[in-house]
Amino acid sequence: MNDYDAIVIGAGPAGSSLALHLAAQGRSCALIDGATFPRSKVCGEGIMPHGLHALQELGIEPEGAPFVGLRYLLEDGTRAASRFPQGLGGLGVQRSELDAELVRRCQAEPRIDVRLGAWARAVHLPSAPGERASVELGDARLTAPVLVAADGCRSRIRRQAGLEAPLLGAARFGVGAHFAHAPRADPMVEVFLGSGYELYSTPVSAELTCVALLTYREGLARLQGDLEGGLRELLAASAGRAQFLADAPLAGGPVRGIGPLAVQSTRAHAEGLLLVGDAAGGLDPITGEGVSLALVTSKVASEVLAGAYARNDFSARRLAAWTRQRRRAVRGLQRFTQGLLYLSRNHAKAERIVRTLAEKPDTFERLLAVAAGTSSLGSLRLRDGYRLLVA
Numbered sequence: 163m164n165d166y167d168a169i170v171i172g173a174g175p176a177g178s179s180l181a182l183h184l185a186a187q188g189r190s191c192a193l194i195d196g197a198t199f200p201r202s203k204v205c206g207e208g209i210m211p212h213g214l215h216a217l218q219e220l221g222i223e224p225e226g227a228p229f230v231g232l233r234y235l236l237e238d239g240t241r242a243a244s245r246f247p248q249g250l251g252g253l254g255v256q257r258s259e260l261d262a263e264l265v266r267r268c269q270a271e272p273r274i275d276v277r278l279g280a281w282a283r284a285v286h287l288p289s290a291p292g293e294r295a296s297v298e299l300g301d302a303r304l305t306a307p308v309l310v311a312a313d314g315c316r317s318r319i320r321r322q323a324g325l326e327a328p329l330l331g332a333a334r335f336g337v338g339a340h341f342a343h344a345p346r347a348d349p350m351v352e353v354f355l356g357s358g359y360e361l362y363s364t365p366v367s368a369e370l371t372c373v374a375l376l377t378y379r380e381g382l383a384r385l386q387g388d389l390e391g392g393l394r395e396l397l398a399a400s401a402g403r404a405q406f407l408a409d410a411p412l413a414g415g416p417v418r419g420i421g422p423l424a425v426q427s428t429r430a431h432a433e434g435l436l437l438v439g440d441a442a443g444g445l446d447p448i449t450g451e452g453v454s455l456a457l458v459t460s461k462v463a464s465e466v467l468a469g470a471y472a473r474n475d476f477s478a479r480r481l482a483a484w485t486r487q488r489r490r491a492v493r494g495l496q497r498f499t500q501g502l503l504y505l506s507r508n509h510a511k512a513e514r515i516v517r518t519l520a521e522k523p524d525t526f527e528r529l530l531a532v533a534a535g536t537s538s539l540g541s542l543r544l545r546d547g548y549r550l551l552v553a
């Protein structure tokens with residue numbers, strides 16, 4: 163049987179969690195991914211508390227290294243650290259393991275037909291209400307009244323549907339690797355702020371630390387040709403945990419790069435089509451929110467689809483509710499991300515802010531509550547704004 167209630171392309175956190183939500187509603191779907199799992203993915207691998215909560219709602223308790231907050235570091239050794247509010251915690255977890263666990267859950271669900279190692283290339287998107295979407299996979303033709311593109315930051319479906327927004331601002335790139343290194347009981351994600359780049363280090367198990375570098379085109383150009391050597395040089399010139407990692411052995415594969423990041427969509431819906439996760443428009447990873455947001459918003463997308471099934475209406479008009487609700491869910495974090503990106507381009511200001519946060523931990527705590535998903539940007543006090551502005 164090749165007719166489904168939905169076809170989901172991409173079995174990363176966005177696609178697989180959406181498939182699980184649809185199955186819980188009694189809907190059938192085909193979940194297609196070109197990769198076979200476990201597969202690796204360039205990522206900082208820090209899951210924020212609200213992302214962990216979304217996983218727990220799906221009955222998933224991934225194994226990893228818990229963290230309780232964030233620490234920013236400058237070259238001169240200045241550090242500002244804070245914990246999440248209300249004793250909340252995040253989790254450092256290898257994406258190869260987290261994504262494989264989500265896919266395993268989908269495989270165990272009879273309503274989800276998981277097809278791995280199958281790149282969706284011939285995709286027909288509906289152009290009129292009532293038309294079905296279809297995907298040709300080998301000899302099979304899969305059809306459904308709605309197609310969900312969860313195919314990541316370089317989404318082909320987003321381009322095919324003409325929904326890719328022009329890149330605004332300077333393009334950003336990511337580089338990631340794992341190092342065999344066991345930090346001594348240090349449950350913090352550490353962020354080293356360099357000039358024109360940031361280095362994240364997240365313990366993901368007792369023996370492994372994930373490193374993610376975020377930089378601009380010029381920064382990437384300096385690394386090209388020798389990603390590993392370039393990354394090690396930046397680690398050696400940093401401070402704190404990142405500096406220790408400079409000589410640690412690589413684990414679990416070579417250093418890899420990806421980008422441009424955070425490409426946006428003009429809208430996250432069309433006739434018989436939803437874009438979810440990074441395909442709908444990623445946040446710059448500077449806030450470490452991508453996976454959490456994908457998990458939290460896929461539930462919202464499944465609720466919009468529940469309304470569409472109830473009325474058997476998959477028109478762009480009905481699915482527009484998803485674009486509106488997604489924008490509402492993402493708005494606060496998007497502003498927060500833009501603020502951090504401004505600092506990433508203004509190193510002197512970023513250094514002053516880290517010093518302010520080191521001296522004013524209450525402001526840092528309230529900022530972290532926004533990142534943890536427990537408070538909105540509106541919860542920041544006037545004095546927080548003042549401290550950050552005058553820094």
Ligand SMILES: Cc1cc2nc3c(=O)[nH]c(=O)nc-3n(C[C@H](O)[C@H](O)[C@H](O)COP(=O)(O)OP(=O)(O)OC[C@H]3O[C@@H](n4cnc5c(N)ncnc54)[C@H](O)[C@@H]3O)c2cc1C
Nearest residue numbers: 172174175176196206207208282314336439440447452453
């Ligand atoms: C350097 C860096 C650091 C990051 N750090 C963090 C962090 O610390 N915390 C955090 O939460 N987020 C982080 N992110 C963001 C996070 O990785 C993404 O937001 C997240 O992976 C989005 O999930 P997704 O399911 O939308 O897409 P993905 O995880 O990219 O999954 C997309 C899937 O689609 C499949 N696919 C693509 N095209 C096709 C096709 N045509 N046919 C079939 N399958 C297809 C791919 O194989 C892939 O499995 C980081 C990102 C980068 C680049």
